[in-house]
Amino acid sequence: MIAYTVRRLAYGFATVLGVLTFLFALFFLYATPEDMARRALGEKAPPQALEQWIVNHDYHHPLLWNPDNPGQTLIVDHFRRMLTFDFGRSDADDVLVTRRLRKGVGPSLSLTVPLFVGGLFVSISLALFVATFRETYIDRAGVALCVFAMSVSILLYIIGGQFLIARVLRWFPISGFDPSPEVIGRFLVLPVFVGLAASFGEQVRFYRTVFVEETNRDYVRTARAKGCGDGRVMWHHVLRNAMIPIITRVVLAIPFLFTGSILLESFFAIPGLGSITVDAIHENDFATLRVMVFLGSLLFIVGQIATDICYTLADPRVRLE
Amino acid sequence: MEPHVFSNLVTTALFAGLMLALWGARRSLLWRNAGRELVRRRPISLAVVAAYALVAGLDSIAWTDPHDAVGEDQAVLLGVARTVVDRFFPADFQEASYSAPLADRELYGGEPLSHPGAHWLGTDIIGRDVFHRALKGARVALIIGGLTSLIVLPLALLVGVSAGYVGGRLDDAVFFVMSTLASMPSLLLLIALIMVLGVGTVQVCVALGVTGWVGLARLVRAETMKIRELEYIDAARVLGASELRIVWRHVVPNLMHLVVITFALLFSSLVLSEVVLSWLGIGIDGSWGRMIDQARTELSREPVIWWSLLTASIALFALILAVNQVADAVRDILDPRTAGERS
Numbered sequence: 001m002i003a004y005t006v007r008r009l010a011y012g013f014a015t016v017l018g019v020l021t022f023l024f025a026l027f028f029l030y031a032t033p034e035d036m037a038r039r040a041l042g043e044k045a046p047p048q049a050l051e052q053w054i055v056n057h058d059y060h061h062p063l064l065w066n067p068d069n070p071g072q073t074l075i076v077d078h079f080r081r082m083l084t085f086d087f088g089r090s091d092a093d094d095v096l097v098t099r100r101l102r103k104g105v106g107p108s109l110s111l112t113v114p115l116f117v118g119g120l121f122v123s124i125s126l127a128l129f130v131a132t133f134r135e136t137y138i139d140r141a142g143v144a145l146c147v148f149a150m151s152v153s154i155l156l157y158i159i160g161g162q163f164l165i166a167r168v169l170r171w172f173p174i175s176g177f178d179p180s181p182e183v184i185g186r187f188l189v190l191p192v193f194v195g196l197a198a199s200f201g202e203q204v205r206f207y208r209t210v211f212v213e214e215t216n217r218d219y220v221r222t223a224r225a226k227g228c229g230d231g232r233v234m235w236h237h238v239l240r241n242a243m244i245p246i247i248t249r250v251v252l253a254i255p256f257l258f259t260g261s262i263l264l265e266s267f268f269a270i271p272g273l274g275s276i277t278v279d280a281i282h283e284n285d286f287a288t289l290r291v292m293v294f295l296g297s298l299l300f301i302v303g304q305i306a307t308d309i310c311y312t313l314a315d316p317r318v319r320l321e
Numbered sequence: 322m323e324p325h326v327f328s329n330l331v332t333t334a335l336f337a338g339l340m341l342a343l344w345g346a347r348r349s350l351l352w353r354n355a356g357r358e359l360v361r362r363r364p365i366s367l368a369v370v371a372a373y374a375l376v377a378g379l380d381s382i383a384w385t386d387p388h389d390a391v392g393e394d395q396a397v398l399l400g401v402a403r404t405v406v407d408r409f410f411p412a413d414f415q416e417a418s419y420s421a422p423l424a425d426r427e428l429y430g431g432e433p434l435s436h437p438g439a440h441w442l443g444t445d446i447i448g449r450d451v452f453h454r455a456l457k458g459a460r461v462a463l464i465i466g467g468l469t470s471l472i473v474l475p476l477a478l479l480v481g482v483s484a485g486y487v488g489g490r491l492d493d494a495v496f497f498v499m500s501t502l503a504s505m506p507s508l509l510l511l512i513a514l515i516m517v518l519g520v521g522t523v524q525v526c527v528a529l530g531v532t533g534w535v536g537l538a539r540l541v542r543a544e545t546m547k548i549r550e551l552e553y554i555d556a557a558r559v560l561g562a563s564e565l566r567i568v569w570r571h572v573v574p575n576l577m578h579l580v581v582i583t584f585a586l587l588f589s590s591l592v593l594s595e596v597v598l599s600w601l602g603i604g605i606d607g608s609w610g611r612m613i614d615q616a617r618t619e620l621s622r623e624p625v626i627w628w629s630l631l632t633a634s635i636a637l638f639a640l641i642l643a644v645n646q647v648a649d650a651v652r653d654i655l656d657p658r659t660a661g662e663r664s
Contacts, residue, residue: 014497018500022501022505151645152641155610155614155617159617159620277509282602304504
């Protein structure tokens with residue numbers, strides 16, 4: 001177990017290095033600092049201004065090899081900064097990226113956590129319900145509804161939700177955010193609801209497949225032979241045995257709670273990490289974008305390792321070699 | 322070469338390729354039966370997909386008018402290539418600004434339109450016909466799905482098969498690259514790639530391809546590893562078949578069901594991704610995503626302008642729903658694990 005964990009961590013670290021190498025190739029070798037400066041200042045910027053921009057943003061060292069001072073290269077800088085979480089300043093307005101991230105995490109989590117927990121509860125319950133009535137019209141209607149819901153673009157859920165609930169019915173504000181506890185709920189209900197509507201189709205269908213596969217197993221027949229009713233079989237036996245795919249999905253979704261929902265945050269004006277990403281796109285802020293991709297994959301890799309370890313806790317049949 | 326000539330050539334080549342693939346598939350009993358089963362299960366969805374493909378195909382064939390075919394007042398159009406779809410509409414089919422469906426006056430100014438009652442679904446902010454734009458979106462959607470698949474499928478097949486069949490160091494390296502790419506959140510990676518590559522149809526498709534190939538490559542790799550150990554591979558080897566021949570004749574054909582299933586499932590997710598990219602301002606010109614993005618603010622106007630948004634949404638939704646339905650049926654029919662079950 002310990003040997004496995006150590007090996008798993010080492011592989012995870014290697015993947016982090018792989019991600020960093022990829023990001024370096026993309027953001028420094030393919031799009032060179034001159035390109036970035038030109039994007040930031042415009043095509044017609046004079047060469048001195050480009051030079052100045054590059055120096056101001058610390059991109060003036062050689063890319064890969066510096067004969068005078070081997071430590072002073074962009075690649076060393078890039079790896080050192082990312083691995084020590086010293087992300088430097090944004091390319092657009094020189095604000096420290098870390099400070100901005102710290103401000104964005106709270107709003108992001110306040111949107112994504114209710115969305116995540118609510119979504120999990122709703123879709124697992126619905127999927128269990130549908131799977132209980134598998135091979136009947138309820139099941140078919142449920143699956144058809146899921147496919148229907150999956151075929152609508154998330155953009156339309158957002159636009160439709162804002163128009164119908166906020167503008168026509170005036171139940172909740174169209175957008176905005178206020179972290180004080182009395183009013184935060186008013187601003188979050190609509191985005192959470194829209195997020196649920198946009199994701200339930202795909203989730204319910206996935207969990208239904210998992211549950212239906214489980215209901216064909218022998219232990220279900222045994223449970224029924226003992227006299228268990230539908231409810232007990234589904235909620236007790238099937239749900240617990242279907243934990244492995246559920247855990248995989250849940251743990252791998254957790255990292256995205258932190259990076260936030262880009263679309264929801266930006267449409268509902270929630271100042272979280274998703275909004276920061278959108279601003280970075282509009283402002284050609286490569287430094288912030290780089291950090292967002294790095295953090296996203298870091299959290300994902302950590303999540304993967306956690307999943308592998310969770311398997312052993314959830315299912316004694318899984319032995320880690 | 323002029324763009325429309327290039328587009329004509331590519332369209333013809335793609336059509337020929339499709340016909341060749343269908344003809345090849347017809348020769349195998351498995352594929353013939355699968356096709357027949359698909360038509361039996363999803364006739365309507367298949368028809369919808371075919372209709373979109375037809376519109377997209379007609380919109381890809383364009384030519385310029387000779388001088389004498391264009392009247393005096395249409396001199397602007399000289400040298401401009403128009404597609405078959407464009408030719409269903411008058412050449413100067415544009416108004417000054419918004420007009421409601423089938424209206425004969427402008428929405429705001431109240432000026433009489435130059436084509437009263439002819440804009441079935443109204444016009445947009447600069448007076449373009451909404452129905453015409455929606456039709457043209459079909460081509461963009463099929464380019465997104467098709468071009469990206471042309472990048473994804475061969476790449477994933479090549480990488481997956483070589484990693485799975487050769488194994489060893491190569492497999493380790495490929496697996497590492499795949500887990501690296503897969504660990505980056507796909508929307509963020511997509512955004513980063515497009516920011517770096519630049520905005521444009523090809524760039525967007527390349528970016529979608531880079532983020533999309535890993536899933537299929539993983540499946541192909543795992544399946545190849547299974548097939549490699551089967552007895553008929555040993556039999557082929559004993560009979561003296563070369564490794565290349567084994568891969569080409571005995572491994573790849575047994576992976577094609579994965580390719581077809583993935584293609585069907587990938588298609589709708591690609592088109593939906595482009596909508597999100599359009600909204601971020603890094604999508605493709607003329608797509609339904611662009612239309613939706615432009616129409617987004619129109620709902621807060623007074624009176625509400627709903628026709629652009631609704632038309633683009635329905636055009637998008639109908640295609641995605643039909644493709645999803647077909648994809649489901651394809652998976653049920655071709656996947657050996659679910660092949661026995663009902664649809």
